[in-house]
Amino acid sequence: MRILLCNCNSPPSLSPTPPQKPPPSFLPAAAVWTKKTLITALSGALSLTLLVSSSSPALSSDSPPFQPPRPPQLSTPLPDRCNEEEEEELQNKFVLKPEFVTNEEIVQEAWQIVNDSFLDTGRHRWSPQSWEQKKEDILGTSIQTRSKAHELIKRMLASLGDPYTRFLSPAEFSKMARYDITGIGINIREVPDDTGSVKLKVQGLILDGPAHTAGVRQGDEVLAVNGEDVVGKSAFEVSSLLQGPNETFVTIKIRHGNCGPTESLEIQRQLVARSPVFYRLEQVSNSPSSVGYMRLKEFNALARKDLVIAMKRLQDMGASYFILDLRDNLGGLVQAGIEIAKLFLNKGETIIYTVGRDPQYQKNVVADTAPLVTLPVVVLVNNRTASASEIVASALHDNCRAVLVGERTFGKGLIQSVFELRDGSGVVITVGQYVTPNHLDINGNGIEPDFRNFPGWSDVSQHLLKCNLHQQG
Numbered sequence: 001m002r003i004l005l006c007n008c009n010s011p012p013s014l015s016p017t018p019p020q021k022p023p024p025s026f027l028p029a030a031a032v033w034t035k036k037t038l039i040t041a042l043s044g045a046l047s048l049t050l051l052v053s054s055s056s057p058a059l060s061s062d063s064p065p066f067q068p069p070r071p072p073q074l075s076t077p078l079p080d081r082c083n084e085e086e087e088e089e090l091q092n093k094f095v096l097k098p099e100f101v102t103n104e105e106i107v108q109e110a111w112q113i114v115n116d117s118f119l120d121t122g123r124h125r126w127s128p129q130s131w132e133q134k135k136e137d138i139l140g141t142s143i144q145t146r147s148k149a150h151e152l153i154k155r156m157l158a159s160l161g162d163p164y165t166r167f168l169s170p171a172e173f174s175k176m177a178r179y180d181i182t183g184i185g186i187n188i189r190e191v192p193d194d195t196g197s198v199k200l201k202v203q204g205l206i207l208d209g210p211a212h213t214a215g216v217r218q219g220d221e222v223l224a225v226n227g228e229d230v231v232g233k234s235a236f237e238v239s240s241l242l243q244g245p246n247e248t249f250v251t252i253k254i255r256h257g258n259c260g261p262t263e264s265l266e267i268q269r270q271l272v273a274r275s276p277v278f279y280r281l282e283q284v285s286n287s288p289s290s291v292g293y294m295r296l297k298e299f300n301a302l303a304r305k306d307l308v309i310a311m312k313r314l315q316d317m318g319a320s321y322f323i324l325d326l327r328d329n330l331g332g333l334v335q336a337g338i339e340i341a342k343l344f345l346n347k348g349e350t351i352i353y354t355v356g357r358d359p360q361y362q363k364n365v366v367a368d369t370a371p372l373v374t375l376p377v378v379v380l381v382n383n384r385t386a387s388a389s390e391i392v393a394s395a396l397h398d399n400c401r402a403v404l405v406g407e408r409t410f411g412k413g414l415i416q417s418v419f420e421l422r423d424g425s426g427v428v429i430t431v432g433q434y435v436t437p438n439h440l441d442i443n444g445n446g447i448e449p450d451f452r453n454f455p456g457w458s459d460v461s462q463h464l465l466k467c468n469l470h471q472q473g
Helices: 029-033 084-093 103-117 128-138 146-158 170-177 210-214 235-242 303-316 334-342 388-398 457-472
Strands: 003-005 051-055 166-168 186-192 198-205 221-225 249-255 262-268 277-283 290-296 319-325 350-355 363-366 377-381 402-406 414-420 426-435
Touching: 103 128, 103 146, 103 426, 128 146, 146 166, 166 170, 186 235, 198 210, 210 262, 221 235, 235 249, 235 334, 277 303, 290 303, 303 319, 303 334, 334 350, 334 388, 350 388, 377 388, 388 402, 402 457
Parallel strands: 290 319, 319 377, 377 402
Antiparallel strands: 003 414, 166 426, 186 198, 198 221, 221 249, 249 262, 277 290, 350 363, 350 426, 414 426
8 A cells, every 4th residue: 555645635626636554454464565655745735636636636736747658656665774685575575466455355455544544524424433334334245356346445435425535446546656746756755764863765766767767766865956965955845956847957866775875866857847936026006116926826846946036036126015826726736835835934833734533634834944025915816726725825814924815715625645555546535634823624614815805005014014913912
């Protein structure tokens, strides 16, 4: 079983679509190979557009995936080791071919995932007792074919009443697993070591992709990108550094395994990255002031980097205010949304809360750096502002950094994870939800704007001043 943390929430009506746990007790010993691959970046609650995560909700808001010569697969992450022979032996030992997995085991595996992780967000159709009874009812009869097993899983998930929880056929899961935000065929994860420091490890590798062909292997540690040391950087930041125009080259320095040799590799990118940012400087009517207008179409791996460029250029051109236009932005990579919110917030201010049954989804996400800009901000929203866009809008609003103008937002605040089953199929499960800094449940509610029509800039300043005074008092 492989887990792709989707934090990809794009509302299905608008666009298509963990610490590690031991394998379920009913699984055979060979299933211990199960590991997780974290794909951040798309509409995370993160917007399930990718995979469609995030997004791609399916990844509706991300750059097109790299297409290798043959269907790629993400190799299974293995523990850090120094002995390559041991790594190869371990990898071969835990390969479990789909034909050797029984139909009953596949259904049980899907049942167990829901039992361990599913978050009922208000429909109250799930309880430990009712779910246990469902397993007994389903497995009480013989499951003759794999298609019948898949059909039972679909019915089982449908009974939860959650529009985002669903089954993925092997073909659908394979398409999702190809998602790559780096452009060179790897996914990077932050992995703490025994000393408490964090290493950036290759935790997902597309076989025959650019990085794999160049010599990168599962478990390698990323040390530098184009000569820039990546110590202290997040996995998302490093993934963004790896991004670039199609067929250009990037040089990465890696350490093989846990204590192996280091090597610098030049790798050709195979992903066309599109900038989601448009910006311009506008003169304010009847005023010497100028406003920097920035339109963000989606949250992909280039969103933060390109927005930083836009903000710096607009500020250098004399902008006194900023307009961040999130209208019709359905989300994308949730982590991109979190990183963009940090550009405006003071260190220590809350960006979003996450809640879920699993402790890994119970977090307070805060800004960890000083803001890039401190100018007043107006965020434009409408009823198609969703997921990662709502995270940014609520973070800036609740911390008195921006006023919201327009319409109530869509209201998509759930976190989905994508789990691979042992026959190559998968399930998308709602595992958590987002709550704003002011403790508003986004999902199903949306965010109410401060103004329906664009206010005067003096009104914007007064509104933000009152907000700050209220928080301080």
